[in-house]
Amino acid sequence: MGKGEVQVSKRILDLQTRFTEAGRIRLGERLGNRPTKIDKLRFTSPSHDLIAQISELYGGMTSQWESPRGSESQVYIERDEIDIIIPPSDEALTTSYEIWSGGGMQRYCDGQVMKRPGNDEERPCQCAGDILGGGERECKIKARMIVWLPRIQTLGVWRLETGSWYAAGELTRMVDTLLQASEQLQRAVSAKLRLDKRVVKRDGKTFNFNVPIITPVGDVAIVLEAATPMTVLPDARDVRLRPDAPAALPAPETTEWPSDAPENLEGHVEVVAQDDDVIDKGKHTQLMITLGAINYTDDERHDLVRHVTGGRTESSKELTVGDMNAIWKRVTTRATIEVQRHFGLIWSEPQHGWDALRKIDGLDKPVKDWKLNEWLLALDYCEHTAMQLQAGAEKSGE
DSSP states (O other): OOTTOOOOOOOOTTOOOOOOEEEEEEEEEEETTEEEEEEEEEEEESOHHHHHHHHHHHOOOEEEEEETTEEEEEEEOSSSEEEEEOOSSGGGEEEEEEEEETTEEEEEESSSEEEETTEEEEEEOOOOOOTTTTOOOSSEEEEEEEEBOTTSSOSOEEEEEEOOHHHHHHHHHHHHHHHHHHHHHTSOOEEEEEEEEEEEEETTEEEEEEEEEEEESSOHHHHHHHSSOTTOOOOOSOGGGSOOOOSSOOOOSOOSSOOOOOSOOTTOOOOOOOTTSBOOHHHHHHHHHHHHHTTOOHHHHHHHHHHHTTTSOOOGGGOBHHHHHHHHHHHHHHHHHHHHHHHHHHOSSHHHHHHHHHTSTTOOSOGGGOOHHHHHHHHHHHHHHHHHHHHHHHHTTO
16 A cells, blocks of 8 residues: 555445434424424433433433333433534435334335335325315425534434424425535534424414524535525426526515605605615615515524625624625525425425416516515415425324
8 A cells, every 4th residue: 555545445336335323313202102392402322321421511311211122311402502513425314205104104205206115116106185275295294314423422323303394394405505515615514403493373373393403613604605506596306397497586676665765755855875885774674574584594694694795794784785786686596495495395296386376466477577575475375385284294193
């Protein structure tokens, strides 16, 4: 072996490799036969030593737990977030529609192709219920993510599973972004995992649920620049069925949000805003409402502002008129991404989603002519539909 060369072990070429599972990160527990959600991250493992390490780092009392696999140790941690690294692998996150019974999994599909466990035969997916007609999807969504815990002494991975529509969609985008950044940076991107508490009101009912959130550690702008550019839209599963959608749309020409314009314009002298003027309160209010509508977290808002201003500020109140065009382009693109993300969760074919949106007042124009207001209207409809599916899953005991 020459100087500087790294010795690599010889391997069986057709041997399927896999990650060793050290334990699970659980978002709930069972009270009797009923699954119950919890507000803390719960770790379980056959190894008491690993659970003890987690308890020492993040707080919480260890205890014994009788799992379906036998006696294990567990801990409900006291800290709000933990350190993680996403393994650079296709196994980092998987999503599928599944049907389970007392005998195990009956079938699973990706929205188009269906398989049965132990059978490689592919058939058309049967999991798409008559969503547009008010029916329910027969299969339930399932997302599985694996992570390393870099502060725990094991090379094994920890698996997190969730049946939440919101979690499945958001984790997919977060994990893809970190993996793309890792590939470009040629190194793993350290991150944090935490539970984000959500409250959504629909049809007079209040829904409370938790969504696992991943945020990178360090300068987020570096991660965003290394990952897929914000102006690039994700492909639908079949681009032949997707209408043309622009990569970045112009800023909205009109808005329904309030402004600081005086009600009595008599004798008013119009002042032309300069590019370096700080935006007024009305534009800031408009921006904050819009960011909330497309699910920006506070951290993401600060990162967006810092990215657009080149690090000058991370406060949206200090944005200038000149900054706003870049802000609106990225905000509009985020809205298009949010809409398309919901497509994969709700409809088995993208065309079904576009057909549904065209029936809504104001969305009957070509997609290429949509501006921010149209995308927000489309997103509101998608979120309402997803919430109905989520409520149906919870009602059935998911």
